[in-house]
Amino acid sequence: MPKELWKGNEAIAEAAVRAGLQAYFGYPITPQTEILEYLSRRMPELGRAFVQAESELGAINMVYGAACTGARVMSTSSSPGVSLMMEGLSYIAGTEVPAVLVNVMRGGPGLGNIAPAQSDYNQAVHGGGHGDYPRIVLAPSSVQEAIDLMGLSFDLAEKYRMICMVILDGSIGQMMEPAEMPEMKPIVDRNFDWATNGAINRERRILSSIYIDPPAEEVANLRLGKRWREVQANEVRYKEYYLDDAEFVIVGFGTAGRVALSAVRAARTEGIKVGLLRPITVSPYPYQVIDQLAGRVSGFLVTEMNMGQMFDDVRLAVRGRVPVEFYGRTGGVVPFPDEILAEIRRIAAGQWTTDRDPRDAWQARMVSVLER
Amino acid sequence: MNAPTNLVYERPEGFTDTPTHYCPGCTHGVAHRLIAEVLEEMELIPKTIGVAPVGCSVFAYNYFDTDFVEAPHGRAPAMATGIKRVLPDRIVFTYQGDGDLASIGMGEIVHAAARGENITVIFINNANYGMTGGQMAPTTLPGMKTTSSPNGRDVETQGYPIRMAEMLSTLEGVGYCVRRSLHDPKNIRLAKKAIRMAFETQARGLGFSMVELLSTCPTNWGMTPVASLKFVEEHMVPAYPLGDYKVSDAIKQVKI
Ligand SMILES: Cc1ncc(C[n+]2csc(CCOP(=O)(O)OP(=O)(O)O)c2C)c(N)n1
Numbered sequence: 046m047p048k049e050l051w052k053g054n055e056a057i058a059e060a061a062v063r064a065g066l067q068a069y070f071g072y073p074i075t076p077q078t079e080i081l082e083y084l085s086r087r088m089p090e091l092g093r094a095f096v097q098a099e100s101e102l103g104a105i106n107m108v109y110g111a112a113c114t115g116a117r118v119m120s121t122s123s124s125p126g127v128s129l130m131m132e133g134l135s136y137i138a139g140t141e142v143p144a145v146l147v148n149v150m151r152g153g154p155g156l157g158n159i160a161p162a163q164s165d166y167n168q169a170v171h172g173g174g175h176g177d178y179p180r181i182v183l184a185p186s187s188v189q190e191a192i193d194l195m196g197l198s199f200d201l202a203e204k205y206r207m208i209c210m211v212i213l214d215g216s217i218g219q220m221m222e223p224a225e226m227p228e229m230k231p232i233v234d235r236n237f238d239w240a241t242n243g244a245i246n247r248e249r250r251i252l253s254s255i256y257i258d259p260p261a262e263e264v265a266n267l268r269l270g271k272r273w274r275e276v277q278a279n280e281v282r283y284k285e286y287y288l289d290d291a292e293f294v295i296v297g298f299g300t301a302g303r304v305a306l307s308a309v310r311a312a313r314t315e316g317i318k319v320g321l322l323r324p325i326t327v328s329p330y331p332y333q334v335i336d337q338l339a340g341r342v343s344g345f346l347v348t349e350m351n352m353g354q355m356f357d358d359v360r361l362a363v364r365g366r367v368p369v370e371f372y373g374r375t376g377g378v379v380p381f382p383d384e385i386l387a388e389i390r391r392i393a394a395g396q397w398t399t400d401r402d403p404r405d406a407w408q409a410r411m412v413s414v415l416e417r
Numbered sequence: 418m419n420a421p422t423n424l425v426y427e428r429p430e431g432f433t434d435t436p437t438h439y440c441p442g443c444t445h446g447v448a449h450r451l452i453a454e455v456l457e458e459m460e461l462i463p464k465t466i467g468v469a470p471v472g473c474s475v476f477a478y479n480y481f482d483t484d485f486v487e488a489p490h491g492r493a494p495a496m497a498t499g500i501k502r503v504l505p506d507r508i509v510f511t512y513q514g515d516g517d518l519a520s521i522g523m524g525e526i527v528h529a530a531a532r533g534e535n536i537t538v539i540f541i542n543n544a545n546y547g548m549t550g551g552q553m554a555p556t557t558l559p560g561m562k563t564t565s566s567p568n569g570r571d572v573e574t575q576g577y578p579i580r581m582a583e584m585l586s587t588l589e590g591v592g593y594c595v596r597r598s599l600h601d602p603k604n605i606r607l608a609k610k611a612i613r614m615a616f617e618t619q620a621r622g623l624g625f626s627m628v629e630l631l632s633t634c635p636t637n638w639g640m641t642p643v644a645s646l647k648f649v650e651e652h653m654v655p656a657y658p659l660g661d662y663k664v665s666d667a668i669k670q671v672k673i
C-alpha cells in the first residue's frame with residue numbers, strides 16, 4: 046500500500062478495522078474522540094458492531110461481554126475514562142479473555158487537561174485494577190508504529206488470553222504523518238475452545254472471574270503468572286539508536302523517546318557519544334537489555350512526560366551499578382529537544398548526580414518552572 | 418434409576434443436576450426454575466447465553482444448562498449488550514437483583530433499555546441486599562428495617578423506593594416490561610407466562626424486555642418462608658403494583 050497522510054487517531058481506528066475488529070464500544074473523551082467518531086461510520090458500513098456506550102463503565106463491560114464470545118473487540122479512551130475502566134479490566138484479566146484497550150493519555154491527575162502526557166504509565170504497567178494480573182502494554186512513538194502495533198495487539202491478546210493495552214499520548218493521536226496501512230484482513234472465526242457463544246452441539250461453557258475457594262484462586266493466579274513468564278521471554282520489543290559506541294544512554298518511550306531522538310542526533314553532531322533505547326513493550330519491560338547495557342555504559346538518563354514513573358523500572362534493571370538521571374515534563378507539557386540536549390551536555394561534562402536521589406535533583410532543577 | 422410412573426415434578430432440561438446454594442424458602446430458586454422451563458419449552462437452551470450478576474444469584478451459572486458469563490456488580494446489561502451485538506441470533510438474558518440493577522447498575526440498565534437492546538432481563542426485587550447480609554437497597558420499603566437502616570428506612574434521609582418497571586416502561590426501546598410476584602402458585606404461573614413473553618419479545622427482535630419479580634429473602638428479613646410470602650403479598654405488592662407496564666403491539670398478538 047502507498048503512504049498516505051493519516052491522523053493518529055483515525056489511523057489507529059482503521060488499522061484496528063483492517064486487523065479484523067468485530068466490535069467497538071467507546072465513549073467520547075478528548076484527545077481520542079476521533080477514534081470513536083471514525084468507527085461510528087466505518088463499523089456499520091462493514092456490518093460490524095459499534096455502540097457509543099453510556100459511560101466508560103458501560104463500554105468496558107460491553108468489551109468484556111463481546112470478548113467472552115471470542116470476537117476481536119476493543120475500546121479506546123483517555124486517562125479519566127481509562128480510570129473508570131479499571132474495574133472491567135480486572136474482570137477481563139481474571140476471566141482470561143482477550144481484549145484491546147487504547148489509552149490516548151492526557152495531563153492529570155483529575156480532569157487535568159487535554160494536552161499530551163505519559164502519566165498513566167504506572168496505571169497501565171504496574172497497577173490500575175484490583176488483584177494480581179499481568180497485562181501487555183505497547184507504546185508507539187509515531188503514527189506508523191501505532192498502525193503496526195494495532196494488528197500486533199490483537200494477536201498478542203488472543204495468543205496469551207490477556208489484555209493488551211496500547212498507550213500513546215495525545216500528540217500522536219492528533220498529529221498527521223505519512224503512513225502505510227496494512228491490507229484489510231478478513232474476519233475469521235477463531236473457534237476458541239473457551240468462548241461462550243452458545244452451546245450448540247457441544248458442552249456448555251462458563252466464563253467467570255470467581256474462584257471462591259482461595260487455593261483455586263491461587264492456582265489461577267499462578268497460571269496467569271506462568272503465562273506472563275512466556276510473554277516476558279518472547280514478546281519484549283524495543284528500538285535501539287546509536288547504542289554501539291554509546292558512552293551513556295537515554296531511555297524514553299513514545300513521544301518522549303521521539304523527542305529524545307532529536308536531542309541525541311543533535312548531541313552526536315557535537316561529538317557526544319550518547320545513544321537511545323526506546324521500549325516498545327513497556328510491559329513486558331526490556332529489563333534485560335538495560336541490565337546488559339548497565340554493564341558497559343557510564344549511566345542512563347530517563348526522559349518521560351510524567352514525574353518519573355518508568356524511571357523506577359530503569360533503576361530496577363540498573364541495580365545501582367551506574368547513575369540513572371531523570372528529566373521529565375508533566376501535566377501535559379511536552380519537552381523540547383533542546384531541554385534534553387541541555388541534560389545530555391551536562392552529563393557529557395561528567396556532572397552526574399551522585400549526592401542525592403536523581404529525581405529530587407530534577408525536582409530542584411524544576412524550581413524555575415514551579416516559581417514561574 | 419427407573420422413573421416412577423406417577424412422576425409429576427422433575428428437573429427441567431434447562432437445569433444442570435446441581436443443588437442450589439439458596440436459603441430454604443428463598444424465591445430465587447423459583448425464578449430460576451421458571452426461566453429453565455421457558456427456555457426448554459421454547460427450545461432455546463443451546464442458543465442461550467446467560468449473564469449472572471453479583472448478588473445471591475452470583476452462582477446462577479452453575480444451575481442453568483446454557484453458556485454463562487458472570488458480570489461485575491451491576492454491569493450485566495452492558496456485558497449482555499456486548500454479547501448480543503456480536504451474536505445477534507443468540508438469546509441473551511441477564512438475571513439481576515435490586516442492588517445490582519437498581520443501584521450500582523442503574524446506568525447500565527437504563528441505557529440498555531433506551532437503546533432497545535434485544536436482551537431479556539429477569540429482575541429479582543427482594544427489597545434488600547441479600548448477599549451482603551441484608552442492607553438497605555433502593556427498593557427497601559419506607560420504614561423497613563435492614564442492617565443499614567436499623568430504625569427502618571427513613572425517607573427523609575434515605576430516600577424513597579425506586580419502581581424500575583414503571584421507570585423503564587417510559588423508554589421507547591422497551592418492547593416488554595411487566596411486574597409479577599412469586600408469593601403464591603397463581604402468581605408464579607403468571608410470572609412464568611411473563612417470562613415466556615419476555616423471551617418471545619427477544620426471539621422476535623422486538624426490543625428490550627424485562628420481568629420484575631417480587632421475591633423473598635426470609636434469611637435477612639428474619640421471617641419464616643411462609644411469613645415472607647405473606648409479607649410480599651401484604652406489603653410489597655401494594656408498594657410495587659403488579660401489572661403490564663409496557664407490552665408492544667406486536668407482542669400483544671403473540672398467543673402461546
Ligand atoms: C463493586 C462492588 N461493590 C460491592 C460489592 C458487594 N456486594 C456483593 S452482592 C451486593 C448486593 C447484592 O444485592 P442484590 O443485587 O439486591 O442481590 P440479592 O443478593 O439481594 O439477590 C453487594 C453490595 C461488590 N461485589 N462489588
Ligand code: SF4
Pocket residue numbers: 438439440442443444445473543547548633634635636637
Ligand atoms: S440471603 Fe436472602 S436472597 Fe439470598 S439466598 Fe438467602 S434468602 Fe435468598
Ligand SMILES: [Mg+2]
Pocket residue numbers: 472514515516541542543544545546547554
Ligand atoms: Mg436484593
